[in-house]
Amino acid sequence: MRISRNLYLSLSACAAAIAIAGISPAAAQEAAPQSQPTAAEDEGNDDIVVTARRSDERAQDVPISLTVLSQDTIRAKGINSATDLQNFTPSLTVMGDVRRNQETYTIRGLGGSGGAGTGSGPGVVGYFAEVPTIASGPGNFYDLASLQVLKGPQGTLFGRNTTGGAVLLEPTRPKMNVVEGYADLTIGNYNRRGGQGALNIPIVDDVLAIRVAGQFDKRDGYVRDVVTGVDYLNRNNFSLRFGMQFNPSDSISSYTAVNYIDVDEHGGGSILLSVRPGSTYAPLLQPYLAQQEARGPRETALSTPTFEKAKTFLALNNTEFRLSDTLTFTNIFSYARTRSTAATDRDSTPLPIADLLGAFPGSYNNNLRTITEEVRIHYDDGRFSVQAGGFFLTEKSLEPLTFLTRNPLQAGGILGGGPIILPPALQTALGVNGPLLPAINVQPDASVYGQSRALYGQVQYKLTPNLTATAGFRWTWDKFGGTITSYQDPASYQVFNQLAALGVVTPAQAAQVIGLNADLCVYDAFKAVAAGGFPTLKYPNCTKPSFNGRSDGPTWQLGLDWRADSNTLIYAVSRRGYKSGANNPIVTLFLGDSYPLAAVRPEKVTDFEIGVKRDWTFGDVRARTNIAAFYTAFDDVQVIQRAAIAGADILANAQKARVVGVEAEFLVMPSKWVTLGATYSYNDAQYLDYTTIAIPAIPSALTAAQPSRDLSSTPFTFVAKHKFSLDARVGIPIAESAGDLSVRATYSWQSRQRVASDPQPLDTIAPYGLLNLRVEWNGMFGSSLDAAVFGTNVLDKEYRVTANTGYNNSGFANSIYGEPAQYGVQLRYRF
Numbered sequence: 001m002r003i004s005r006n007l008y009l010s011l012s013a014c015a016a017a018i019a020i021a022g023i024s025p026a027a028a029q030e031a032a033p034q035s036q037p038t039a040a041e042d043e044g045n046d047d048i049v050v051t052a053r054r055s056d057e058r059a060q061d062v063p064i065s066l067t068v069l070s071q072d073t074i075r076a077k078g079i080n081s082a083t084d085l086q087n088f089t090p091s092l093t094v095m096g097d098v099r100r101n102q103e104t105y106t107i108r109g110l111g112g113s114g115g116a117g118t119g120s121g122p123g124v125v126g127y128f129a130e131v132p133t134i135a136s137g138p139g140n141f142y143d144l145a146s147l148q149v150l151k152g153p154q155g156t157l158f159g160r161n162t163t164g165g166a167v168l169l170e171p172t173r174p175k176m177n178v179v180e181g182y183a184d185l186t187i188g189n190y191n192r193r194g195g196q197g198a199l200n201i202p203i204v205d206d207v208l209a210i211r212v213a214g215q216f217d218k219r220d221g222y223v224r225d226v227v228t229g230v231d232y233l234n235r236n237n238f239s240l241r242f243g244m245q246f247n248p249s250d251s252i253s254s255y256t257a258v259n260y261i262d263v264d265e266h267g268g269g270s271i272l273l274s275v276r277p278g279s280t281y282a283p284l285l286q287p288y289l290a291q292q293e294a295r296g297p298r299e300t301a302l303s304t305p306t307f308e309k310a311k312t313f314l315a316l317n318n319t320e321f322r323l324s325d326t327l328t329f330t331n332i333f334s335y336a337r338t339r340s341t342a343a344t345d346r347d348s349t350p351l352p353i354a355d356l357l358g359a360f361p362g363s364y365n366n367n368l369r370t371i372t373e374e375v376r377i378h379y380d381d382g383r384f385s386v387q388a389g390g391f392f393l394t395e396k397s398l399e400p401l402t403f404l405t406r407n408p409l410q411a412g413g414i415l416g417g418g419p420i421i422l423p424p425a426l427q428t429a430l431g432v433n434g435p436l437l438p439a440i441n442v443q444p445d446a447s448v449y450g451q452s453r454a455l456y457g458q459v460q461y462k463l464t465p466n467l468t469a470t471a472g473f474r475w476t477w478d479k480f481g482g483t484i485t486s487y488q489d490p491a492s493y494q495v496f497n498q499l500a501a502l503g504v505v506t507p508a509q510a511a512q513v514i515g516l517n518a519d520l521c522v523y524d525a526f527k528a529v530a531a532g533g534f535p536t537l538k539y540p541n542c543t544k545p546s547f548n549g550r551s552d553g554p555t556w557q558l559g560l561d562w563r564a565d566s567n568t569l570i571y572a573v574s575r576r577g578y579k580s581g582a583n584n585p586i587v588t589l590f591l592g593d594s595y596p597l598a599a600v601r602p603e604k605v606t607d608f609e610i611g612v613k614r615d616w617t618f619g620d621v622r623a624r625t626n627i628a629a630f631y632t633a634f635d636d637v638q639v640i641q642r643a644a645i646a647g648a649d650i651l652a653n654a655q656k657a658r659v660v661g662v663e664a665e666f667l668v669m670p671s672k673w674v675t676l677g678a679t680y681s682y683n684d685a686q687y688l689d690y691t692t693i694a695i696p697a698i699p700s701a702l703t704a705a706q707p708s709r710d711l712s713s714t715p716f717t718f719v720a721k722h723k724f725s726l727d728a729r730v731g732i733p734i735a736e737s738a739g740d741l742s743v744r745a746t747y748s749w750q751s752r753q754r755v756a757s758d759p760q761p762l763d764t765i766a767p768y769g770l771l772n773l774r775v776e777w778n779g780m781f782g783s784s785l786d787a788a789v790f791g792t793n794v795l796d797k798e799y800r801v802t803a804n805t806g807y808n809n810s811g812f813a814n815s816i817y818g819e820p821a822q823y824g825v826q827l828r829y830r831f
Helices: 005-009 013-021 025-030 039-043 071-076 082-088 282-295 424-430 495-501 507-517 522-530 585-591
Strands: 066-069 092-095 104-107 124-128 131-133 144-151 165-171 180-188 192-204 208-219 223-225 235-249 252-265 271-275 307-322 327-345 355-358 366-380 384-397 401-408 438-464 467-488 546-565 568-579 603-618 621-645 648-671 674-689 722-732 740-750 768-778 785-792 804-806 812-815 822-830
Touching: 071 144, 082 092, 082 722, 082 740, 104 124, 104 165, 131 307, 131 327, 131 366, 271 282, 424 495, 467 522, 495 507, 522 585
Parallel strands: 124 165
Antiparallel strands: 066 144, 092 104, 124 131, 144 165, 180 192, 180 822, 192 208, 208 235, 235 252, 252 307, 271 812, 307 327, 327 355, 327 366, 355 401, 366 384, 384 438, 401 438, 438 467, 467 546, 546 568, 568 603, 603 621, 621 648, 648 674, 674 722, 722 740, 740 768, 768 785, 785 822, 804 812
């Protein structure tokens, strides 16, 4: 028997814990099976509540462009990651580097980020339960109340400011007075085994309820290493989620959530695509390129056993105090800990040319603690509404961040004259595999920190019952920085003793190279040579170079929306977006703080958007059309300049740019048996004024002079000019008592996508389309059991999903390919 409100308020926490353990099977049976809307009802998204304006409302009532998906739609369309999400969201692109799970959102050409300590920040922010956090990668897209993608600058209502948009994951919150849940199992090819489930448990009538959910996904990889047999791009992750809803009175509502994600996968099976003739390693790489082209994109050969390991923990509390019928105070607090390490093979060959080996054993490449605090007050009397608040974010590395990288050993060490290339006989004599000798660079201690503070407010006023004006303003203050230490592994240079024993070098030469390079402090050596001196500092007496910066700027919004009738919303909005400035530590180390590329200016964006949202009824036919057009102007847009220093890309500013675009979403239900949907976006993104800054030759960094280049009139990277998706669901007439049987086909297509700002071979991802098929039988024979047979990418299209465009810089380029054709069976039981 559940406990009444009055009795609960007089009990201790211990008694409440006893009540949790004492739920009887009879109590669970009192709740009726969870009702399941028909597929057509769900497609209409009529009941999806969104929080795009930090209050609950229908998506059709929000005067901005957004895409919203329910959990059932996510399931039906097979959306398991952000890469899947982009296929069904206008203007959204999700790209990664050679790490498959390092996904980056780009909306309307805006996105990307710097890194913790270097500033910049994300252009598109992911939110979980109104807390800015990591929302890409595996383990996020389950047991959601809604998934919302907001387009355009955000900030006058949100915790974190953005220039491109926001992706909101709203988990299903615990429900009072009902036991419900589901269990879902998926089995498929590539040894696919996946499952998810949730259980909602009421503890005290109208006062306390909890919800526990979990997910796991395992699958073999689809790219095989022909040397080691390792299957790259596999899936092996799980996540757990706990939610508690506590309503001690009619005026207080408190939601607490804990979310944990664990990823332990083999990493990306990158494919070598091109080699630049005349580059340093071209003669060695060309045979491997020929072998790779003969193998195709489902096999590779790497020198590094790549992997991706990550653990993410998030705890949050969102408490709302209803001070009166018109006034609400909200406090949102979160604590997050992210730890990850990864190994990548940057050259995608068996040669040790550019490899990240991961962190020290027991350590991490990334070990970041993030705390956020947001307070917000909301007044709404029906005609006048104002929301105002403050936001604070602080992040820092809790332990030293460590890195091990591998590059070819230089003839005289890192400051010597080029790589050592061994003839076959010498390879045999030394017992090494390949013509290059690997050298390890050790970073035993790096640290980062960042902080963001903001004050914001937004006012809505009904000029007439159907015409509403909106105005908002925000100011954000950011600071960031960090330190780094690096030295050369002494064991890498002991090979010179072997070379001396073989008579290749003299013992004196071997001793000189080892004495100079073993434990040599890398950045101190670079600085010494650049200043005309001689490197002498050895680990652990290295200096610890530091980098830091500050930035601040405004965000604003002006809008007008008109409810023409109960089914039509017309709106116009203009917004200013701000993204923090940044720094380039590598430029500071080699060229000093005063060099123009050391500091990166804040990104400033001003957009104008008009749109119409309309629901239609023609007899028994229902339809929906949502259309938006926009123009976005940029000043100092932050871009990656692929002219690198010491092998590292740098962040820079393009002076001016613009994006012109259109987004549309359509839905037609001609009958209860047929649902037709479509999305489309057009984005013409172009730099208007973009001249790169020249980089001088840096002998200590083995970097040649890189002249200034005029890239004006070139298109943005990571933006498809055209994207569309088509979705058709056809119900199969069967007896109503037998359930709901349907066939679904979904096709998504995008035009070519530039991935490098400077022209080079394969600088564009070719157009591609993906076809998914699904047969679904819900409520089988009147039960709570659903079954589906599905196929994704059924035409087995080969397409690229990442890009490492180093052709003009390092002399080679590579990529990761998307998932091949997959099929499987999915079962779900609802209760």
